[in-house]
Amino acid sequence: MKNRAAVIGAGSFGTALSTVLTENYSDVSLWARRAELADAINKTRTNERYLPGIQLADAITAYSSLAEAVVGCTFVLLVVPSHAMRETVRALAPHLHPDAIVVHATKGMELDTLKRMSEVIAEELPVSFRSRIAVLSGPSHAEEVGTKAPTTVVVAAPDRKVAEVVQDALMTNRFRVYTSPDVIGVEVGGALKNIIALGAGVSDGLQFGDNAKAALLTRGLAEITRIGVKLGANPLTFSGLAGVGDLVVTATSRHSRNWRAGNMLAQGMTPDEIVDQMGMVVEGIKTTKAVNELAKKYEIDMPITRELHALLFEGKEPREAVNHLMGRVRRHETEDMALRYFENQ
Ligand SMILES: NC(=O)C1=CN([C@@H]2O[C@H](COP(=O)(O)OP(=O)(O)OC[C@H]3O[C@@H](n4cnc5c(N)ncnc54)[C@H](O)[C@@H]3O)[C@@H](O)[C@H]2O)C=CC1
Numbered sequence: 584m585k586n587r588a589a590v591i592g593a594g595s596f597g598t599a600l601s602t603v604l605t606e607n608y609s610d611v612s613l614w615a616r617r618a619e620l621a622d623a624i625n626k627t628r629t630n631e632r633y634l635p636g637i638q639l640a641d642a643i644t645a646y647s648s649l650a651e652a653v654v655g656c657t658f659v660l661l662v663v664p665s666h667a668m669r670e671t672v673r674a675l676a677p678h679l680h681p682d683a684i685v686v687h688a689t690k691g692m693e694l695d696t697l698k699r700m701s702e703v704i705a706e707e708l709p710v711s712f713r714s715r716i717a718v719l720s721g722p723s724h725a726e727e728v729g730t731k732a733p734t735t736v737v738v739a740a741p742d743r744k745v746a747e748v749v750q751d752a753l754m755t756n757r758f759r760v761y762t763s764p765d766v767i768g769v770e771v772g773g774a775l776k777n778i779i780a781l782g783a784g785v786s787d788g789l790q791f792g793d794n795a796k797a798a799l800l801t802r803g804l805a806e807i808t809r810i811g812v813k814l815g816a817n818p819l820t821f822s823g824l825a826g827v828g829d830l831v832v833t834a835t836s837r838h839s840r841n842w843r844a845g846n847m848l849a850q851g852m853t854p855d856e857i858v859d860q861m862g863m864v865v866e867g868i869k870t871t872k873a874v875n876e877l878a879k880k881y882e883i884d885m886p887i888t889r890e891l892h893a894l895l896f897e898g899k900e901p902r903e904a905v906n907h908l909m910g911r912v913r914r915h916e917t918e919d920m921a922l923r924y925f926e927n928q
Pocket residue numbers: 592593594595596597615616617633662663664665666667671688689690691723724725726862863864866
């Protein structure tokens with residue numbers, strides 16, 4: 584048993600990951616922004632607001648003070664929504680153990696800067712942390728992690744030894760962790776699959792059927808790969824857990840908030856109404872905005888993202904968006920961008 588680990592963010596996934604950590608750590612702290620939530624978790628040994636029905640081990644203690652949550656921790660897992668990452672890391676920085684490994688499991692991009700989460704974290708921490716920032720991603724709905732259903736994820740870090748420390752910290756007989764050197768690919772896959780899952784929800788909401796959904800996932804993966812490679816990812820990463828794996832689960836699972844949000848969009852609800860009704864983070868909405876900007880910046884064709892942007896923010900009707908997608912000029916299927924990546928190796 585290791586000593587003490589911290590999870591920053593007591594939403595659904597932070598809470599689920601804290602239960603995983605109790606299998607390898609004798610003391611797991613779970614930071615909640617609101618003191619009432621921390622108190623309720625400590626009192627009831629459950630997080631009824633974000634992960635109902637899951638009994639939390641005694642090894643978990645919730646805190647609302649960042650300083651108290653991370654004292655003595657050389658393993659810190661950040662699981663806050665993407666819009667809260669910068670402010671949270673900024674507040675956390677003075678309290679971090681100088682040798683801490685900082686892992687994030689957040690699937691989004693920073694809207695104002697279009698940066699990936701590891702870039703945001705690196706900007707807010709001293710340079711000495713650079714090689715100790717990692718990302719965890721893959722098909723892992725909190726509800727199933729919480730009930731110890733078999734789950735596999737991938738951890739990427741620039742330094743293989745760091746990735747292996749994270750693997751060691753989280754691996755259990757129900758939570759299998761792979762490693763990867765491709766931080767960019769793992770972050771891009773995790774963030775962008777939410778856009779395609781929103782689209783799958785729209786398609787299902789309109790009762791378009793299985794052919795349409797399969798096409799959406801496949802061509803969605805093509806555009807994720809296209810922008811991912813432009814940003815420096817290895818295209819093979821998108822065939823892995825952070826690519827296909829997470830895309831499939833998010834676009835088909837009843838647990839997926841992004842898929843459910845797409846369904847609501849097809850029923851005519853606005854993004855604000857959807858977020859209000861969900862009561863939990865729907866990362867794909869902001870990510871669509873960020874990635875639509877990125878695509879323009881790098882001149883990458885992302886037709887599905889573009890149509891979703893029009894649906895979410897420009898008042899386009901879902902059926903009109905589908906007509907646009909189906910009526911585009913004819914193209915080859917092969918991804919020239921990915922092929923060029925290998926030619927340049
Ligand atoms: N729920 C899931 O199954 C999975 C979620 N993720 C990712 O984990 C991240 C967190 O998602 P969930 O835990 O599901 O969210 P959630 O919607 O269950 O909870 C969000 C949490 O963030 C807190 N929060 C909101 N604004 C904040 C702020 N400004 N500062 C600090 N904390 C704030 C809320 O109080 C709440 O505790 C997201 O990026 C999500 O994509 C990744 C894998 C699986």
